[in-house]
Amino acid sequence: MGQIVLENVVKKFGDTEVIPPLNLTIEEGEFAVFVGPSGCGKSTLLRLIAGLEDTTAGKVLIDGEDVTEVPPSKRGLAMVFQSYALYPHMTVRKNIAFPMRMAGMSQAEQDEKIEAAAKSLNLTDYLDRKPGQLSGGQRQRVAIGRAIVREPSAFLFDEPLSNLDAALRVGMRLEISEMHKRLKTTMIYVTHDQVEAMTMADRIVVLQGGVIEQVGTPLELYHTPRNKFVAGFIGSPKMNLLEGAEAKKHKAHTIGIRPEHIKVSTKSVKGAWKGTVGVAEHLGSDTFIHIHGVEGCDPMTVRAAGDVAVKHGDTVYLSPDKSQIHKFDDAGLRI
């Protein structure tokens, strides 16, 4: 249970078309991540699946059944919101019990499921507290607990970790990934953070302006981006894109090289690109070097393993790994 199909789905707000005709299939048990910059339509798409927005045209199918006209309450999906959206007047226990109570489940069954959910989410000690007395991470756990107990055919996550601090975000990311492995339920996760997308997804859907730019596994997107947009969006730090003479040498309009595929040297190397260090970010395990003066790409970012002893103003020579150069035509498509 849990295959979701979008057939020629269109969404307009007034005269503005935010989602042009779009087709997408999310397979049963898959962890799909919608990723893209702000305003790309990823949250709208999720809300169309949830039924919180009406489609202007097209169909939404869940397990083969057309649910386009079915209200959100009857679609059998669960959603976790960015703002947690807990019921502030109810305790954690009542929040988690709410969907079960609405479904008319017996009290004994409710209690059993609440205990199980609370145990798996480390919420047992907080069951009688109100949401206002919890930290951000705990609130998000309650929201997830409320979603789990419904046993939905799919979970929808709308940027659930955006309001958490960096450390908590990493922890919750792992918890959600583990939950997916354990439950094996379809999950659709919306984020603007490509690291979240890369680490969690079975398949990533990259969106821009309501249009799907590419769908693929994280490594497919990393190794063979379909166009310049995906190439620049996936990967951190982002891919360096060069135009001009250097690109022409490779018979392309634009070439792309990831920061980790460039060797940096302080000694002159034949055929290497020459530049001046702007900022060197020493992370211990890696050094991110931002270099000015390379023709066609300013600044160019290089990711060097370990601690590289360079500083502002140093002259460096950059040698790209030729096998890792991505080529794009003048329309921005991969050659």
Added chain:
Amino acid sequence: MAIVAQNSKFGIFGRPILAWVVAMVFFFPIFWLVFTSFKTDADAVKPEFLFFFTPTLDNYLNMTENYDYWRFATNSVITSVLATAVALFVGIPAAYAMAFNPARHTKDILMWMLSTKMLPAAAVLYPMTFLAKGAGIFDTHFVIVLVLALINLPIVVWMLFTYFKEIPKDIIEAGQMDGVNTWGEIKEILIPLAWGGIASTALLCFIFCWNEAYWTVRLTTTDAATLSKLIEGNRAPEGLFFGRLSAVSAAAVGPIVVLGWFCQKQLVQGLTFGAVK
């Protein structure tokens, strides 16, 4: 600015004095009303008894024994409570729909609702009277409840709309995802979250209903007559009997003043909601 004002002489002495003066100006009519109600009709108009007189309870006894005060009071309670209930029953779903599912013309509808308050009541006096008589509902609780509910509905919807807008839409949507239907959303989520606002709205609506005089006087004769009608009925061809009139008026405003006293916090919150962000 605020700190300077608090530390200045005006802040220390002027403000409390000004507050007392304003309070006295507002309170004086009530005080004088109650004061006069303990005078006889004859004493009430004599300048020599302006402040010094022999207090009497005759006016109050007369009111309850001869004027059937309790019947009018009961009618006031019935019509005000029912009209408030009807206004909320219609107003809550209306405000809910407009706050959480706004359409292109929602703002226009709200403005139109408010504009109906600008219609002079006298303009529709005759149509309303004929309609009530024609429908056989003149001088019934039904017509008073209907009219009171309708004239207060715009205020009720506006106030509730403002309160509901403060509730994050995500919470309502979470309810929808959790399998709640529209009525469930209102009952399980909206009402508990907006309880304070709904109570303030109900209180104000009740006060407006209780104090309404134009329609309650004109659409009733005896059966559904409220306290407004009782006060109005104390006008006699010989003139105004100030002692009696004051007692009746004091007994009419008394319950609402007491209610207002106990619910000051909610009333202020209700009246100033959204004024200060």
